Amino acid sequence: MRVLELKAASGNCKLLIGESIERVMEYCNAKKVIIITDKNVLQLHGHTFPKCEMISIDSGEGIKTLETVEIIYERLLELEVDRSSIILGIGGGIVCDITGFVATTYLRGIRFGFVPTTLLAQVDASIGGKNGVNFKGYKNMIGAIRQPEFCLFDFELLKTLPESEMKCGFAEIAKHAAIGDASLFSYLEVNYKEILKLKKSIIEKVIYDSLKIKADIVAKDESEKGERMKLNFGHTLGHAIEKTVGLPHGKAVSLGMVLAANISAKKGLLDKKEVERIVRLLENVGLPTKIDFDKNMVIDAMRKDKKRRGDEINMVLLKSIGNVMITKIKIDELEAMIHEPDMC
Amino acid sequence: MRVLELKAASGNCKLLIGESIERVMEYCNAKKVIIITDKNVLQLHGHTFPKCEMISIDSGEGIKTLETVEIIYERLLELEVDRSSIILGIGGGIVCDITGFVATTYLRGIRFGFVPTTLLAQVDASIGGKNGVNFKGYKNMIGAIRQPEFCLFDFELLKTLPESEMKCGFAEIAKHAAIGDASLFSYLEVNYKEILKLKKSIIEKVIYDSLKIKADIVAKDESEKGERMKLNFGHTLGHAIEKTVGLPHGKAVSLGMVLAANISAKKGLLDKKEVERIVRLLENVGLPTKIDFDKNMVIDAMRKDKKRRGDEINMVLLKSIGNVMITKIKIDELEAMIHEPDMC
Numbered sequence: 001m002r003v004l005e006l007k008a009a010s011g012n013c014k015l016l017i018g019e020s021i022e023r024v025m026e027y028c029n030a031k032k033v034i035i036i037t038d039k040n041v042l043q044l045h046g047h048t049f050p051k052c053e054m055i056s057i058d059s060g061e062g063i064k065t066l067e068t069v070e071i072i073y074e075r076l077l078e079l080e081v082d083r084s085s086i087i088l089g090i091g092g093g094i095v096c097d098i099t100g101f102v103a104t105t106y107l108r109g110i111r112f113g114f115v116p117t118t119l120l121a122q123v124d125a126s127i128g129g130k131n132g133v134n135f136k137g138y139k140n141m142i143g144a145i146r147q148p149e150f151c152l153f154d155f156e157l158l159k160t161l162p163e164s165e166m167k168c169g170f171a172e173i174a175k176h177a178a179i180g181d182a183s184l185f186s187y188l189e190v191n192y193k194e195i196l197k198l199k200k201s202i203i204e205k206v207i208y209d210s211l212k213i214k215a216d217i218v219a220k221d222e223s224e225k226g227e228r229m230k231l232n233f234g235h236t237l238g239h240a241i242e243k244t245v246g247l248p249h250g251k252a253v254s255l256g257m258v259l260a261a262n263i264s265a266k267k268g269l270l271d272k273k274e275v276e277r278i279v280r281l282l283e284n285v286g287l288p289t290k291i292d293f294d295k296n297m298v299i300d301a302m303r304k305d306k307k308r309r310g311d312e313i314n315m316v317l318l319k320s321i322g323n324v325m326i327t328k329i330k331i332d333e334l335e336a337m338i339h340e341p342d343m344c
Numbered sequence: 345m346r347v348l349e350l351k352a353a354s355g356n357c358k359l360l361i362g363e364s365i366e367r368v369m370e371y372c373n374a375k376k377v378i379i380i381t382d383k384n385v386l387q388l389h390g391h392t393f394p395k396c397e398m399i400s401i402d403s404g405e406g407i408k409t410l411e412t413v414e415i416i417y418e419r420l421l422e423l424e425v426d427r428s429s430i431i432l433g434i435g436g437g438i439v440c441d442i443t444g445f446v447a448t449t450y451l452r453g454i455r456f457g458f459v460p461t462t463l464l465a466q467v468d469a470s471i472g473g474k475n476g477v478n479f480k481g482y483k484n485m486i487g488a489i490r491q492p493e494f495c496l497f498d499f500e501l502l503k504t505l506p507e508s509e510m511k512c513g514f515a516e517i518a519k520h521a522a523i524g525d526a527s528l529f530s531y532l533e534v535n536y537k538e539i540l541k542l543k544k545s546i547i548e549k550v551i552y553d554s555l556k557i558k559a560d561i562v563a564k565d566e567s568e569k570g571e572r573m574k575l576n577f578g579h580t581l582g583h584a585i586e587k588t589v590g591l592p593h594g595k596a597v598s599l600g601m602v603l604a605a606n607i608s609a610k611k612g613l614l615d616k617k618e619v620e621r622i623v624r625l626l627e628n629v630g631l632p633t634k635i636d637f638d639k640n641m642v643i644d645a646m647r648k649d650k651k652r653r654g655d656e657i658n659m660v661l662l663k664s665i666g667n668v669m670i671t672k673i674k675i676d677e678l679e680a681m682i683h684e685p686d687m688c
Binding site for chain 2: 009010031066070073074077082084104105106107108109130131132135136138140141142143144145223310
């Protein structure tokens with residue numbers, strides 16, 4: 001096991017990389033532990049959970065609402081959860097997002113920790129402190145930023161994941177490498193097959209390196225005033241694609257990264273060969289790199305992006321693999337660019 | 345005008361003591377300003393508001409719910425409020441509490457400022473960063489902690505307040521003096537009549553001194569792990585009384601302070617003469633100092649206090665006027681003590 005400490009304005013988070021869920025109670029340090037999980041995760045991994053009270057929600061993006069949050073508040077009241085208790089979110093990104101929001105707002109904030117059970121949640125959703133729910137069809141419209149006390153990453157939990165889920169997680173690892181670590185990117189190019197097969201020594205190194213990139217960025221700029229925007233590489237367009245086409249997050253981010261890399265090249269920032277390396281890695285893994293739907297819908301969705309400021313949006317472009325810049329782009333300009341041939 | 349800067353973990357807040365609401369736009373510094381207010385405040389003070397979009401809610405504690413919060417989220421979406429906008433809460437404690445929670449959770453946090461319009465909101469609810477709403481009959485059960493960028497205190501706005509509202513605000517000023525500033529307490533004993541009459545030079549000094557005590561405490565311990573508990577003097581029992589009997593907050597805190605002072609004396613911490621000074625000041629102002637209802641109900645409510653930890657609760661006791669200590673008390677012990685004669 002390797003440990004990373006994320007030190008952010010809202011608090012510190014211990015990242016326990018390669019720890020076993022069977023030791024999770026050692027980190028809870030509370031008389032009353034309440035698990036929040038979903039029914040799928042409960043069925044697959046319930047036998048590994050510590051013995052304590054549990055709130056189990058349905059699975060899927062449709063459950064990520066304020067109604068679910070209220071149901072959980074009520075249950076916490078019934079269970080007499082107070083500030084000496086801790087909430088433990090065990091599940092994928094949706095469980096982590098909801099748990100984080102509940103723990104941040106119940107009694108104005110009580111202690112919480114995560115055991116992410118998907119690769120995507122392990123390398124992205126569970127760390128960084130962002131939480132929240134969807135509202136009126138807008139993703140993550142309502143939420144807050146607060147760090148869990150710990151995140152426990154048990155790779156055994158990933159063994160039940162379908163291959164497509166593994167690929168989606170890989171997209172975020174590729175993003176971390178692209179924005180902050182050229183040598184990790186090269187390592188991914190060589191080792192992607194072993195990563196998808198969850199070879200222990202390789203997955204531990206890749207997740208550690210990937211989390212290190214994100215943790216360093218979040219430590220510098222938790223509330224996303226500057227540095228943290230780097231993590232949106234592939235996401236500005238990716239979120240719009242996800243919303244419009246209903247693609248899974250990782251696949252949408254894959255397309256978003258290809259678009260952002262091509263825009264970087266068009267603007268003369270990035271060598272075309274680097275774009276090809278990105279496209280090849282994503283293709284090798286089996287992630288989509290070509291858009292086969294109406295791009296106009298994507299632009300419409302962008303105009304409602306919560307990161308929009310007036311008629312401009314911040315966009316993360318690559319100068320080289322491992323090195324990014326943040327620039328403001330008018331949505332009209334973006335619209336013109338993504339309609340050019342060979343963009344994606 | 346006098347300015348205080350509150351520097352806390354979640355951000356800094358400028359306290360503009362004696363500034364005019366007519367200059368509030370100078371502090372907003374945003375293209376889009378959205379006012380959140382209530383219908384009473386709008387009727388009384390709407391003519392002094394800057395020209396901008398407005399969301400007006402009903403008045404009263406009953407409106408402090410997640411339903412109201414959702415209605416406001418929807419309106420913010422319609423108004424295309426983004427992270428370059430600022431929300432301005434103009435009103436009493438309820439408006440400030442709701443505005444702060446909305447601004448903390450909409451888009452995971454956007455900028456906000458307050459113009460508190462009651463004495464109670466000016467000396468207490470608007471500063472310190474605590475926000476939130478009631479849930480299933482429990483006060484402030486759901487909320488978060490985040491500082492507004494500024495609080496503008498215009499004493500002209502207090503001129504429309506009923507006398508009973510002024511007295512309620514006075515209770516929190518008396519609390520601040522009791523926990524942290526013996527000379528302010530003496531000043532209140534001499535000048536309470538002029539304070540209630542809003543004599544400009546006196547009210548500015550008293551509010552400045554009162555805010556300084558709270559701001560210093562919040563700066564040291566925003567998330568209430570230790571030091572900030574001092575601000576709960578009179579509130580542990582006060583909240584239970586407020587909930588049980590339906591007394592206004594200030595009046596309940598007045599009774600809570602008398603009980604806490606008497607408990608301090610019973611435990612040999614506080615001279616009985618100091619208890620008498622507290623009781624006399626509150627009586628002179630016209631605040632209640634004698635309980636004329638069933639004390640058992642108060643204890644029942646205490647068992648559901650969100651600050652309870654197991655079967656104990658932290659209680660703030662006085663060693664002298666201006667000097668407090670925090671101690672854990674078993675709820676059973678508290679129950680026995682408040683039933684003793686002459687406690688309140």
